Amino acid sequence: MESSVLAFATDLLDEGPDTFFGNLTDRAGVGGVTLASVYHAARDVFPHNPRRVIRYLEPGAAYFRPDPAAWRGRRLAPTPSTAIGERDPFAEAAAQAHRRGLKLHAWTVFCHNDRLGFAHPDCAPANAFGDRLLTELCPANPEVREYALTLVAEQARYGVDAIRAESLHFHGLRHGYHHERYFEELGPVAEALLGVCFCPHCRAAATAAGVPAEEAAEAVRTELRRRLADDSAAAEPADLSALADGAFAAYVDASAATVTSLAADLSEQARRHGMRLSFMDGGGPGKGWLAGIDLPALARAADRIETLGYATTPEAVREKVAAFALHGVRPQELAVILRPMSSDCDGAENLAAKVSLLRGLGVPEIGFYHYGLMRLSSLDRIGAALRG
Numbered sequence: 198m199e200s201s202v203l204a205f206a207t208d209l210l211d212e213g214p215d216t217f218f219g220n221l222t223d224r225a226g227v228g229g230v231t232l233a234s235v236y237h238a239a240r241d242v243f244p245h246n247p248r249r250v251i252r253y254l255e256p257g258a259a260y261f262r263p264d265p266a267a268w269r270g271r272r273l274a275p276t277p278s279t280a281i282g283e284r285d286p287f288a289e290a291a292a293q294a295h296r297r298g299l300k301l302h303a304w305t306v307f308c309h310n311d312r313l314g315f316a317h318p319d320c321a322p323a324n325a326f327g328d329r330l331l332t333e334l335c336p337a338n339p340e341v342r343e344y345a346l347t348l349v350a351e352q353a354r355y356g357v358d359a360i361r362a363e364s365l366h367f368h369g370l371r372h373g374y375h376h377e378r379y380f381e382e383l384g385p386v387a388e389a390l391l392g393v394c395f396c397p398h399c400r401a402a403a404t405a406a407g408v409p410a411e412e413a414a415e416a417v418r419t420e421l422r423r424r425l426a427d428d429s430a431a432a433e434p435a436d437l438s439a440l441a442d443g444a445f446a447a448y449v450d451a452s453a454a455t456v457t458s459l460a461a462d463l464s465e466q467a468r469r470h471g472m473r474l475s476f477m478d479g480g481g482p483g484k485g486w487l488a489g490i491d492l493p494a495l496a497r498a499a500d501r502i503e504t505l506g507y508a509t510t511p512e513a514v515r516e517k518v519a520a521f522a523l524h525g526v527r528p529q530e531l532a533v534i535l536r537p538m539s540s541d542c543d544g545a546e547n548l549a550a551k552v553s554l555l556r557g558l559g560v561p562e563i564g565f566y567h568y569g570l571m572r573l574s575s576l577d578r579i580g581a582a583l584r585g
Contacts, residue, residue, distance in 0.1 A: 198552075198555070198556050198560070198561060198562065198563055199228055199229065199300070199532075199561060199562040199563070200226075200227040200228050200229065200562070200563050200564070200565070200579075200583055201227050201228065201229035201230055201231045201300065201302055201564050201565070202221055202225055202227050202230055202231065202564070202565045202567075202568045202576075202579070203231045203233075203304060203534070203564055203565065203566045203567045203568065204217075204230055204231065204232055204233070204567065204568035204569060205232070205233050205236070205254070205260070205567075205568070205569055206232055206233060206234075206260035206261075206278075206280075206281060206286035206287070206290070207252060207254075207260075207278075207280050207281075207286075207569070208243075208246070208568050208569040209232070209286050209289065209290060210280070210281065210284065210286060211243075211246050211247060211248040211249070212246070212247060214289060214290075214293045217568075218230075218293050218294075218297055218299070220568075220573070220576055221299070221568075221576075222297060222299070223580075224573065224576040224577050224579075224580050225565070225576045225577075225579040225580050225583075226579065226580040226583050226584060227299075227565070227579065227583065228299060228300060229294070229299050229300030229301065229302060229358070230290065230294060230299060230300075230301060230302070230568075231302040231303075231304045231361055231564055232260070232286070232287065232290050232301065232302070232303065232304060233260055233304045233305075233306075234259065234260055234261050234287060234303040234304060234305045234348075234352060235257065235258070235259050235260070235275055235305050235306050235307075235310075235348065236254055236257075236258065236260065236304075236306050237254070237256065237257060237306050237309050237310065237311065237364075238253075238254055238255065238256040238257070238311055238375075239253070239254040240252070240253050240254075241254070241569070241570055242570070243569045243570065244570070244571065244572045244573075245569075245571075245572060245573050246569060252280075254278075254280075255278050255279065255280070255312070256310070256311035256312040257275075257276070257306075257310035257311055257312030257313055257314075258275075258276060258277065258278035258279075258280075258312070259275035259276060259277050259278065260277070260278055260280075260281055260286050260287065261275075261277070261285060261286065261287035261288075261351065261352075261355065262277060262285040262287075262288070263275050263277065263351060264351060264354065267347055267350065267351060268347065271340075271343070271344070271347075272317055272320075272340060273313055273317060273320060273334075273340050273341065273343075273344035274344070275348065275351075276312060287301075287303075287352075287355045287357075288355060290355075291355040291356050291357070295356065300358040300359070301355065301356065301357050301358060302357065302358060302359045302360070302361050303352040303355075303357045303359070303360050303361065304361045304363065305348060305349075305352070305360055305361065305362060305363065306363045306364045307334070307345050307348070307362060307363065307364050307365045308333055308334040308335070308336055308341065308345075308364045308365060308366065308367075308368070309332065309333055309334075309363075309364035309368060309372065310332075310333070310334055311331070311332045311374075313334060313344075314329075314330070314331040314332055314333055314334055315331045317340075318331060319338075320334050320335060320338050320340055320341055321333055321334060321335060321396075322334075322335045322367060322368075322392075322394035322396055322399075323335075323394060323395055323396040324390075324391050324392070324393065324394070324395060325390070325393065325395045325414045325417040325418045325421065326418060326421075327395075330368070330370075330392070330394075332368075332372055332373075332374050333364075333367070333368050333372070335367075335394055335396050335398060335399065336365070336366060336367065336455050336456050336459050336489065337394070337396065337398035337399045337401075337402050337452075337455045338396070338398050339398070342459055342462070345365070345459065345463055346462060346463060346466050349463050349466045349467050349470070349472075349474070350466060350470060352470075352472065353467075353470035353471070353472060357472055358472060358473070359467075359472055359473045359474065359475060359500075360463070360467050360472055360473070360474045360475070361475050361477060361503060361564075362460070362463065362474055362475060362476050362477060362499070363477040364477075364479070365456065365459060365460055365463070365476060365477070366456045366479055366485070366488045366489050366490050367392070367393075367394055367452060367456070367487070367488045367489045368392065368479075368488060369388065369389065369392035369487065369488065370388050370389075370391045370392040371388065381425075381428075381431075382428070382431055382432070383424070383425070383431060384424060384431035384432050384433070386420075386424060386431075386433070386434070386435045386437070387421055387424040387425060387431060389437070389487050390417050390420060390421050390437075391421065392487065393417065393448075393449065393452075393487060394452065395410070395413075395414045395417070399451075399452060399455070400414070402451055402452075402454070402455050403447070403448045403451040403452075406447075406450075406451045406454065407447075408444060408447040408448050408450075408451050409441075409444050410448060412441055412444045413440075413441050413444040413445045413447075413448040415441075416440050416441030416444065416445055417440070417441075417445065420435070420440065449486060449487060449489070452489040453486075453489045453490065453491040453494070454491075454494075455489060456488075456489035456490065456491070456495070457489075457491055457494040457495055457498050458498075460474070460476050460495055460498040460499050461498035461499075464498055464499050464500060467500075473500035473501070474499050474500055475499060475500060475501040475502070475503040475532050475562075476495050476498075476499040476501070476502055476503065477503045477504075478490060478492065478495075478502050478503065478504045481504060481505070481517060481520065482520040482521055482523065482524040482526075483520070483524070492521065492524045492525065492526050493524065493525035493526065496525065496526045496530050501530060501531060501532045501561075501562065502521070502526055502530055502531055502532070503531070503532040503533075503534065503562075503564070504517065504521065504531060504532075504533055504534070505533075505534050505566075506518075506533040506534060506535050506551065506555070507534075507535070507536055507540075507541055508541060509541055509542075509543075509547075510547075511547070511550040511551045511553075511554045514533070514535075514551050514554060514555070515554055515558070517533075518531065518533070518555070518558055518560065527559075528555075528558040528559045528560045529559045529560070529561060531560050531561075531562075532560070532561070532562035532563070532564060533555055533560050533562070533563055533564070534563075534564040534565070534566050535548065535551055535552070535563065535564070535565055535566070536565070536566050536567075536571075537565055537571060537575040537576075537578045537579050537582075538570075538571050538572070538575050542575075542578065544578075545577075545578045545581045545582065548578045548579070548581075548582040549581060549582040549585040551582070552582040552583060552585070553582075553585065565579050
């Protein structure tokens with residue numbers, strides 16, 4: 198079973214390579230590191246960082262040095278984080294990983310990018326009213342797709358083994374923007390419908406698939422106005438598959454085809470450069486329909502489906518893996534991320550039981566979240582679990 202710890206480039210920069218990689222090999226005993234190459238905004242607490250306890254991460258920043266020639270003339274291009282200064286953490290990590298016999302994975306957030314969404318609203322998703330969701334990029338937009346393809350090629354310069362693709366799909370209305378406010382109860386149906394993209398590129402893709410896109414959009418607008426106007430209507434359940442006599446369901450299916458084709462293109466790009474691509478599933482089986490996530494199709498398009506095994510018991514982790522099998526994805530096609538911290542594990546035995554369970558199910562790859570956000574004692578738990 199392959200193993201790695203997810204980490205930020207700032208963990209490497211703040212601690213220095215000897216401490217950072219020493220903790221990975223000597224304490225956690227993993228075979229690789231999954232380093233964030235492009236990441237979203239965040240504010241985090243770092244229990245063992247020697248330089249700071251709280252850090253803010255910039256929106257949509259890159260933690261490698263982009264090749265100017267690769268991005269010349271592009272509107273969508275990665276901007277290096279101010280936190281890295283003149284350094285190139287990926288070059289440093291690649292050199293250290295190679296010297297120590299570790300694999301290096303690039304943890305890349307693709308379509309959740311406040312920086313690029315606000316700078317280029319026409320590349321962001323648009324709801325049925327035409328309101329742009331500026332914290333995101335639309336997977337159907339040709340510029341976004343070219344941006345994603347170039348990001349994958351950029352990682353190859355560093356000898357990266359695998360791309361861990363996060364946010365390579367649509368997102369819902371609630372996706373963690375600072376001070377989001379909903380003073381009236383919208384209800385789950387209205388929230389879901391407000392997150393569906395009806396930008397010109399998505400409409401064109403649906404129309405090309407034979408879907409009456411404008412009919413679907415009009416039905417969504419009518420349903421949303423009804424629910425936004427009335428408390429009792431907001432609470433009503435709805436069969437979204439029947440909305441607009443099935444046109445809405447067909448529209449969402451076309452969105453899923455958009456996501457699958459992008460994952461396939463990026464996987465092919467990765468393989469051309471000797472890498473593989475794992476698709477982070479964004480919530481688990483049964484939760485991704487409106488995000489354009491078709492798990493069986495994505496399992497064929499990407500090399501692996503990566504999912505969060507966040508749970509307090511081994512039995513709950515088993516249920517998560519079993520749910521994928523019900524959706525046509527075998528354990529052998531998965532990579533599972535566990536949290537060794539107290540939020541999920543009450544001790545070393547708990548984590549060891551989860552690792553043993555995943556080994557027994559045939560899961561080929563396991564990740565641990567997150568180097569900088571856990572105590573050093575949690576790194577020791579990883580080492581004990583992998584040795585067991």
